[in-house]
Amino acid sequence: MAATEQDILEGLGKIINEITGIPAAEVTPEKSFVDDLDIDSLSMVEIAVAAQDEFGVEIPDDQLKNLKTVKDVLTFIQN
Amino acid sequence: MSANRVRVVVTGLGATTPVGGDVASSWSALLAGQSGVRTLTEDWIDTVPVTFAGTAAVDPTEVLPRPESRRLDRSEQFAMVAAREAWQDAGAPEVAPERLGVVVSSGIGGINTTLSAYDTYKERGWNRLSPFTVPMLMPNGPAAWIGLDRGAQAGVHATVSACASGAEAIGYAMDMIRSGRADVVIAGGTEAAIHGLNVAAFAAARAMSTRNDDPQGASRPWDRDRDGFVLGEGAGILVLESEEHARAREARIYAYASGVGYSADSHHITQPEPEGRGIIMAMTQALTDAGLTGQDVKHVNAHATSTPAGDVIEVQAMAKAIGNHPLVTSTKSMTGHLLGGAGGIESVFTVKALQERVVPATINLDNVDDGIEVDLVHGANRALPAGDIAAVNNSFGFGGHNVTVVFKGA
Numbered sequence: 094m095a096a097t098e099q100d101i102l103e104g105l106g107k108i109i110n111e112i113t114g115i116p117a118a119e120v121t122p123e124k125s126f127v128d129d130l131d132i133d134s135l136s137m138v139e140i141a142v143a144a145q146d147e148f149g150v151e152i153p154d155d156q157l158k159n160l161k162t163v164k165d166v167l168t169f170i171q172n
Numbered sequence: 173m174s175a176n177r178v179r180v181v182v183t184g185l186g187a188t189t190p191v192g193g194d195v196a197s198s199w200s201a202l203l204a205g206q207s208g209v210r211t212l213t214e215d216w217i218d219t220v221p222v223t224f225a226g227t228a229a230v231d232p233t234e235v236l237p238r239p240e241s242r243r244l245d246r247s248e249q250f251a252m253v254a255a256r257e258a259w260q261d262a263g264a265p266e267v268a269p270e271r272l273g274v275v276v277s278s279g280i281g282g283i284n285t286t287l288s289a290y291d292t293y294k295e296r297g298w299n300r301l302s303p304f305t306v307p308m309l310m311p312n313g314p315a316a317w318i319g320l321d322r323g324a325q326a327g328v329h330a331t332v333s334a335c336a337s338g339a340e341a342i343g344y345a346m347d348m349i350r351s352g353r354a355d356v357v358i359a360g361g362t363e364a365a366i367h368g369l370n371v372a373a374f375a376a377a378r379a380m381s382t383r384n385d386d387p388q389g390a391s392r393p394w395d396r397d398r399d400g401f402v403l404g405e406g407a408g409i410l411v412l413e414s415e416e417h418a419r420a421r422e423a424r425i426y427a428y429a430s431g432v433g434y435s436a437d438s439h440h441i442t443q444p445e446p447e448g449r450g451i452i453m454a455m456t457q458a459l460t461d462a463g464l465t466g467q468d469v470k471h472v473n474a475h476a477t478s479t480p481a482g483d484v485i486e487v488q489a490m491a492k493a494i495g496n497h498p499l500v501t502s503t504k505s506m507t508g509h510l511l512g513g514a515g516g517i518e519s520v521f522t523v524k525a526l527q528e529r530v531v532p533a534t535i536n537l538d539n540v541d542d543g544i545e546v547d548l549v550h551g552a553n554r555a556l557p558a559g560d561i562a563a564v565n566n567s568f569g570f571g572g573h574n575v576t577v578v579f580k581g582a
Contacts, residue, residue, distance in 0.1 A: 114239040135303040142300055 431462025
């Protein structure tokens, strides 16, 4: 059964909270990782590694740099 | 000692040890004669001949925020906890970033990270490694993270000399202040090396106690039945400051960090030199550096790790360099041996002894070995005299490194 967008958002919120301390509730689709959540590039790598384990989806480095918002990640994982 | 040399004072103390999660609890545990040595339950325990260690009384991941602790090796976690305690204890001094330094060392570095990251790399591939793997395993990591935490720009260093590393860091920090490079330096040692490989490797060197049926009786410095050291973990950190800077901000001054002496045995890579020449040289130089004589020294927190070879050589050398009169103890009887962290926590304990004028008794010292003439404190704690007194912390390391730090009561 494919995970719903809500499931992925919750999973991603948990990962981001674990890595950065940002409350999971603040991880909403329209947020920009850099501008809104203040997440740096190495933290993005940590998030990508954890997301790969959680959702079984590889996120190559050249794709990672295009994922600017939470919504971008949700779309990438769903596709 | 030149009369107008910059004098260095201790204004802050921090520690997390096998007997307590901070200085106050660690010190009261030592005065109560409590051992921090415990039987281990790790999954590798059946593969090694030693089944106990002095594990930290308080796990640092319970103290640090989760996002921070996951980026830090355990040795860095201990250092961060102790450094923050020391900084607050010093009254969070206001100091220009370019006048603040850090010298914090470990003997082995981020060994837990090195080993677990190697497993991850082999089993799951390079791209599953944390991007923080390198700063977690590098031995300058603890100093670097503390420097970042405080914004220190005068220089951030990590001196490495095995079990003398922590004391050497304190000596280097004193030199930074005396030479005018810094007004305030955060200094000490940390170690987190309780891992199957380290236990196996020290056991292979025949250096560890194997008293598995009596873990709390295993660390027994100077006792006739001692059979090796007990591994411990944690960190001890001091805030050192020029006296002028500390007086200007009306800081509480615990003690003067008044002298340091260094030497190298150049005898054997692990065995102590039997005549203790290097140890005598380090102690003598430290006294000269402090402008003191052996008579001024009333207490020694000895290196004494509970190994058959080292303990007696140290006190015989001490008798020659300082005299038989100081009250000598080994707090390792309770904490185990923190390797690079030892000089850190034991300097904290030496300063506490001067401040409270009491020397905690060495535990497990039931039958004093032959050839010892110094005044070993055992059975009960002993009081230090009032007035101007000094105390010494010794730390020696594999490789033949000897470091002696002298503190003088404030």
